[in-house]
Amino acid sequence: MEEYDYIFKLIIFGDGGVGKTTLTQRYLTGFFDKGSRLTIGVEFFVKTLEVADKKEKLQIWDFGGEERFRFLLPQYCRGTSGGIFVYDVTQELTFNHLTAWLEVVRANSRNIPLLLVGTKADLELKRKVMAEEAINIARANKMSGFAEVSAKTGQNVESVFKTITQLMVKRANPPA
Numbered sequence: 001m002e003e004y005d006y007i008f009k010l011i012i013f014g015d016g017g018v019g020k021t022t023l024t025q026r027y028l029t030g031f032f033d034k035g036s037r038l039t040i041g042v043e044f045f046v047k048t049l050e051v052a053d054k055k056e057k058l059q060i061w062d063f064g065g066e067e068r069f070r071f072l073l074p075q076y077c078r079g080t081s082g083g084i085f086v087y088d089v090t091q092e093l094t095f096n097h098l099t100a101w102l103e104v105v106r107a108n109s110r111n112i113p114l115l116l117v118g119t120k121a122d123l124e125l126k127r128k129v130m131a132e133e134a135i136n137i138a139r140a141n142k143m144s145g146f147a148e149v150s151a152k153t154g155q156n157v158e159s160v161f162k163t164i165t166q167l168m169v170k171r172a173n174p175p176a
């Protein structure tokens with residue numbers, strides 16, 4: 001029998017096509033899966049890790065992001081311990097949609113840690129969103145952190161999941 005100190009539900013959200021599934025797969029398998037297909041509704045993955053001398057089980061909910069499935073978001077937010085909002089650094093619109101996504105997630109979850117994550121950082125020549133701008137937006141929206149990642153090179157992939165897990169552990173153990 002496996003035992004965990006914590007079981008966390010983590011939701012990955014943001015527009016379709018930004019790289020949510022690819023990022024999740026890179027984290028789970030260590031490989032860049034170019035042939036990723038459209039996520040219908042939501043996909044669910046499990047990963048165990050050890051952070052802060054504790055054993056955590058992450059239930060990762062990869063929310064498709066397609067407009068026609070948005071109505072499902074409120075119910076998928078229930079019981080979430082943390083969230084990662086993903087945008088594509090080469091598509092400004094996916095970044096501009098942050099506040100609309102945040103509104104729904106915050107309205108349907110408790111005060112959870114949320115990270116702002118820009119993907120496809122390997123596509124430097126196509127970049128539209130600057131890191132400085134994203135850091136400011138993350139602060140303005142009271143998010144818990146920001147990082148740029150690449151599922152292709154693996155840049156920051158592990159650390160993003162480690163960071164959100166640390167934040168979820170912290171939130172589960174409020175100071176006395």
Ligand code: GDP
Pocket residue numbers: 015016017018019020021022023033034035036037038039064065119120121122123149150151152153
């Ligand atoms: P989702 O709809 O947010 O889940 O997006 P997908 O994970 O399906 O990715 C959409 C497209 O972006 C796919 O063609 C991926 O191969 C590509 N992609 C995802 N992450 C990266 C990345 O870090 N770098 C590059 N160059 N392409 C990526």
Ligand code: MG
Pocket residue numbers: 017020021022037038039062063064
């Ligand atoms: Mg997907």
